Amino acid sequence: MMRWLxxxxxxxxxxxxxxxxxxxxxxxxxxxxxAPGIYIPPNEQHPAVALxxxxxxxxxxxxxxxxxxAFIGAALTKATALFVIDYDPLTIRFANINRALLxxxxxxxxxxxxxxxxSQDVWQQRSQRLTAEDKETLSNPDSxxxxxxxxxxxxxxxxxxxxxxxxxxxxxxxxxxATNYLFDDRLYSHLSQLAKGSRIWARQLDLRHxxxxxxxxxxxxxxxxxxxVIDTSDVPNASKTATSIAAQYVKLxxxxxxxxxxxxxxxxxxGQGVHWSYxxxxxxxxxxxxxxxxxxxxxxEMNKISSTDQLQALLDDPQATNH
Numbered sequence: 196m197m198r199w200l201x202x203x204x205x206x207x208x209x210x211x212x213x214x215x216x217x218x219x220x221x222x223x224x225x226x227x228x229x230a231p232g233i234y235i236p237p238n239e240q241h242p243a244v245a246l247x248x249x250x251x252x253x254x255x256x257x258x259x260x261x262x263x264x265a266f267i268g269a270a271l272t273k274a275t276a277l278f279v280i281d282y283d284p285l286t287i288r289f290a291n292i293n294r295a296l297l298x299x300x301x302x303x304x305x306x307x308x309x310x311x312x313x314s315q316d317v318w319q320q321r322s323q324r325l326t327a328e329d330k331e332t333l334s335n336p337d338s339x340x341x342x343x344x345x346x347x348x349x350x351x352x353x354x355x356x357x358x359x360x361x362x363x364x365x366x367x368x369x370x371x372x373a374t375n376y377l378f379d380d381r382l383y384s385h386l387s388q389l390a391k392g393s394r395i396w397a398r399q400l401d402l403r404h405x406x407x408x409x410x411x412x413x414x415x416x417x418x419x420x421x422x423x424v425i426d427t428s429d430v431p432n433a434s435k436t437a438t439s440i441a442a443q444y445v446k447l448x449x450x451x452x453x454x455x456x457x458x459x460x461x462x463x464x465x466g467q468g469v470h471w472s473y474x475x476x477x478x479x480x481x482x483x484x485x486x487x488x489x490x491x492x493x494x495x496e497m498n499k500i501s502s503t504d505q506l507q508a509l510l511d512d513p514q515a516t517n518h
Contacts, residue, residue: 232285235285235286242371247510248508251510255421256278259280259427261279261286265290272423276396277394278395297391315340363377402444422453422456449482465503476516480511480516
């Protein structure tokens with residue numbers, strides 16, 4: 196799940212888990228962000244690899260780039276809120292529509308119907324039960340058209356687009372096993388409660404711009420949100436300058452976060468963008484560090500992950516933090 200700018204700290208929150216390694220980091224001096232909508236389908240298909248990290252969450256707000264990556268992470272960490280952030284406006288659009296569908300649904304089976312098969316007329320009818328932005332989103336014919344094209348019938352370079360995510364996992368090796376809220380009542384219920392309680396937000400955001408990141412942090416502070424996980428997928432791995440950019444936004448966000456906030460990232464196992472490993476640092480470890488130190492830690496972890504085909508979940512890895 197890769198994509199350079201973060202488009203939505205989520206609300207949702209952005210696929211690397213087959214849900215989320217969205218390539219959001221490009222060299223700002225040499226490259227433009229990827230075409231809008233290219234990273235809507237989740238391509239990190241085994242987010243269960245990161246469960247040892249998710250279980251360390253303080254259950255605060257889940258801030259994430261990407262589409263399904265954000266929602267899955269919020270569900271698995273039992274987050275008190277979801278904030279999806281991303282540079283791609285279509286990722287934000289996905290998050291807003293999915294939130295409205297979760298808010299409108301009565302149970303998981305009903306959500307699946309709304310998500311996968313319900314007609315535009317049904318969306319219109321169900322929107323009348325909602326209020327404010329969710330009502331407007333679900334009643335808009337353009338929302339149904341977007342969802343039908345980009346989610347239900349999406350054809351992209353990613354393996355099977357949404358096909359794997361829309362298929363119930365039954366065995367440990369199946370994509371999204373133990374992490375897919377479409378087929379897990381507990382995970383669905385948590386996201387549904389967040390949506391119904393107006394605890395999911397989405398915001399277009401470019402992590403390369405410190406003024407935007409600072410403004411976003413002030414918004415989090417004004418909402419009284421405790422930061423649980425800051426999930427920026429593979430942003431630090433997407434260009435030669437990406438680790439420097441990541442070090443800057445991590446250092447800035449760190450000032451607004453408690454010690455047990457987790458900064459989570461994804462990197463391609465074996466150096467190939469097919470299987471994904473996860474690495475993270477707690478704010479207790481990050482706080483007060485120079486950007487050059489954070490940059491070095493990120494590079495150590497990414498090199499470690501790329502040097503083996505073994506899937507890993509690294510949190511405060513001493514092989515990085517002791518250097």
